[in-house]
Amino acid sequence: MAAILRGSxxxxxxxxxxxxxxVSSRSMASKTQVGFIGxxxxxxxxxxxxxxxxxPVIATDVFPESCKELQELGAQIVDNPAEVADKADRIxxxxxxxxxxxxxxxxxxxxxxKVKKGSLLIDSSTIDPAVSKEMALAxxxxxxxxxxxxxxxxxxxxxAVFRRAHLNGQEDASVGAATSGKLTFMVGGVEExxxxxxxxxxxxxxxxxxxGAVGTxxxxxxxxxxxxxxxxxxTSETMNLGIRLGLDPKLLAKILNMSSGxxxxxxxxxxxxxxxxxxxxxxxxxxxxxxxxxxxDLGLAQATATNTKTPVPLGSLAHQIYxxxxxxxxxxxxxxxxxxxxxxxxxxxxx
Numbered sequence: 075m076a077a078i079l080r081g082s083x084x085x086x087x088x089x090x091x092x093x094x095x096x097v098s099s100r101s102m103a104s105k106t107q108v109g110f111i112g113x114x115x116x117x118x119x120x121x122x123x124x125x126x127x128x129x130p131v132i133a134t135d136v137f138p139e140s141c142k143e144l145q146e147l148g149a150q151i152v153d154n155p156a157e158v159a160d161k162a163d164r165i166x167x168x169x170x171x172x173x174x175x176x177x178x179x180x181x182x183x184x185x186x187x188k189v190k191k192g193s194l195l196i197d198s199s200t201i202d203p204a205v206s207k208e209m210a211l212a213x214x215x216x217x218x219x220x221x222x223x224x225x226x227x228x229x230x231x232x233x234a235v236f237r238r239a240h241l242n243g244q245e246d247a248s249v250g251a252a253t254s255g256k257l258t259f260m261v262g263g264v265e266e267x268x269x270x271x272x273x274x275x276x277x278x279x280x281x282x283x284x285x286g287a288v289g290t291x292x293x294x295x296x297x298x299x300x301x302x303x304x305x306x307x308x309t310s311e312t313m314n315l316g317i318r319l320g321l322d323p324k325l326l327a328k329i330l331n332m333s334s335g336x337x338x339x340x341x342x343x344x345x346x347x348x349x350x351x352x353x354x355x356x357x358x359x360x361x362x363x364x365x366x367x368x369x370x371d372l373g374l375a376q377a378t379a380t381n382t383k384t385p386v387p388l389g390s391l392a393h394q395i396y397x398x399x400x401x402x403x404x405x406x407x408x409x410x411x412x413x414x415x416x417x418x419x420x421x422x423x424x425x
Contacts, residue, residue, distance in 0.1 A: 105129045108274060109162035111155050111178055111185070112199070113140040116225070117168035120198070120278045123255050124166075125149060127277040132161050154183035163193040164274060171370075172201040179209050191217035196271055198259070200224045200296070202374055203289035204381065206262065210288040221263030221271050222288055224295040225279065227256070227363070256280045262291035296378065299371040302339075303392040303409065309339035310413035313346045323349050345410035354408035362408030369396040369405075 105128045110121040113135040121144055124131050131149040134157065135141050141151045152158055155178045158165060165185065169175050175197060179185050185195065195213055197206065197220065206222040213220035257279035261271055268284045275282045285294050312335065316326040323346045331341040344350045354362035372393035379386040399405070399415050 106164075107132055107150075107162045109133070109158035109165035110149075110168075111135070111158055111165065112168040112170075112174075113137075113144060114168070114170070116198075118144065120166070120168060120257075121149065122147065123278045124274070129274075129277070132158055134158055155179075155181075155185045156183045156187040159185040159190070159193065160188040163190045164270075165193065165195050166274065167195070167197045167199060169197075169199040169201075171199070172205040175199050175201050175205060175209065180212055186212060186216055189213070189216050189218050193218040194267060194270055195220045196223050196274065197221070198223045198225055200371060200374070201292060202377055203292040203296075204378070206289045206292050210263070219264060219267050220288060221261055221267060222291040223259045223261045223271065223275060223282075224291055225257045225259055226295060226298065227258070258283065260285050260291040260294040262286060262288045262293075264288075292374075293378070296371055296375045299368065300375040300386070300389045300392065303368055303372055303396065304388045305337050306339045306343075306345060306410055307392055307395060307412055309337065310345045310410070310416055312340075313344075313349075314413065314416050317346075339410070343410060345413035353410070355410050355413065359404075359407040359411040359414070362410065364405070365396055365399050365407055365409050365411060366405040368409040369393065369400050372396055 107130045108124055110117065110124065110131050110133040113121060113133060117135075118140065121131055121133055125144075125147055131144070132152060133141060133144055133149050134152050134154055138151075141149075145151045150161075152161070155167075167175065167178055167185075169178060177184065179195075189195070195209075195218060197209065201222075201224075203222075206220075210220040255278055258281040259275045259279045260283055261268060261275070262285050263271070264287075265284065272282045283294075285291050309330075312330070313323060313326060317323055327340060327344055327346070327349050330336055339345065343353050345355050347355045350356060354360060372389065375386065375389050376393050378384075379389065395412065395415070396409070399412065402415065402418075404411050404415060
């Protein structure tokens with residue numbers, strides 16, 4: 075990782091050597107073929123939205139069965155990322171983790187084996203910002219451009235999609251946001267190429283926000299989710315304490331939401347069952363944003379904080395709490411189930 079960070083220090087100076095006359099010419103390109111790698115729970119509906127907007131899609135996934143539905147909708151399926159890069163000069167990747175991204179880009183059958191000069195490579199995975207910078211360096215050496223563009227369901231979109239998903243029997247509101255094209259993309263990379271990236275990402279999301287240099291999209295995502303976790307834990311602790319002190323939870327929530335303690339976790343996504351309708355706490359914490367995913371994002375925040383020598387004591391505690399929750403059977407539940415996790419600890423103390 076140290077080598078990654080040392081190598082990334084000069085990426086911005088060197089990346090300017092890419093010939094942007096090649097890449098910027100695609101900014102208003104006709105709907106030519108787009109590559110898509112990673113057809114999991116998020117990637118599949120994202121690729122479908124590209125098809126819906128008239129883009130021919132060439133795709134691949136490490137699990138061939140994940141490709142069948144997209145193939146039936148008209149996508150061309152190939153065996154590996156290198157074949158995608160051989161046929162498309164605009165590629166979107168959506169992968170589970172940093173090692174997966176490194177393998178897809180630099181592996182034996184990776185994108186960089188066949189990437190065309192001037193290609194635009196957009197990674198929507200949520201990974202370590204240092205890995206995004208490492209990939210940008212590797213891609214730049216091939217005469218192409220890399221941008222990081224992780225996704226969020228958005229402040230209100232994820233709640234609206236959760237409610238529709240609950241009614242339709244779906245499980246994951248984040249997947250629902252991808253299906254309905256309501257994602258928010260946080261984009262890091264060279265500004266000259268943002269318009270070309272925006273053209274594609276707007277087919278899959280309601281908001282596309284330019285954050286700055288490569289890695290800043292990832293930085294925005296993990297900073298937001300660290301604050302979200304801290305806020306949810308704080309709201310859960312507060313509600314739990316008030317209930318133990320005899321306050322009605324609905325009354326306490328009302329007071330918080332007209333006072334200085336108001337936050338998204340209290341007024342829009344309250345973790346206490348029965349306080350709000352149409353949120354995961356009212357559905358046995360099914361759907362929403364999973365505890366396991368929150369633990370992963372907090373782990374990324376912790377790693378970057380360590381690398382940058384940034385004190386994040388509350389972020390570190392939040393990471394520990396969500397890791398404990400995963401070990402205690404909450405991995406598949408919405409992250410607001412931290413309220414029930416705290417209540418269980420109370421019951422154990424009383425035994």
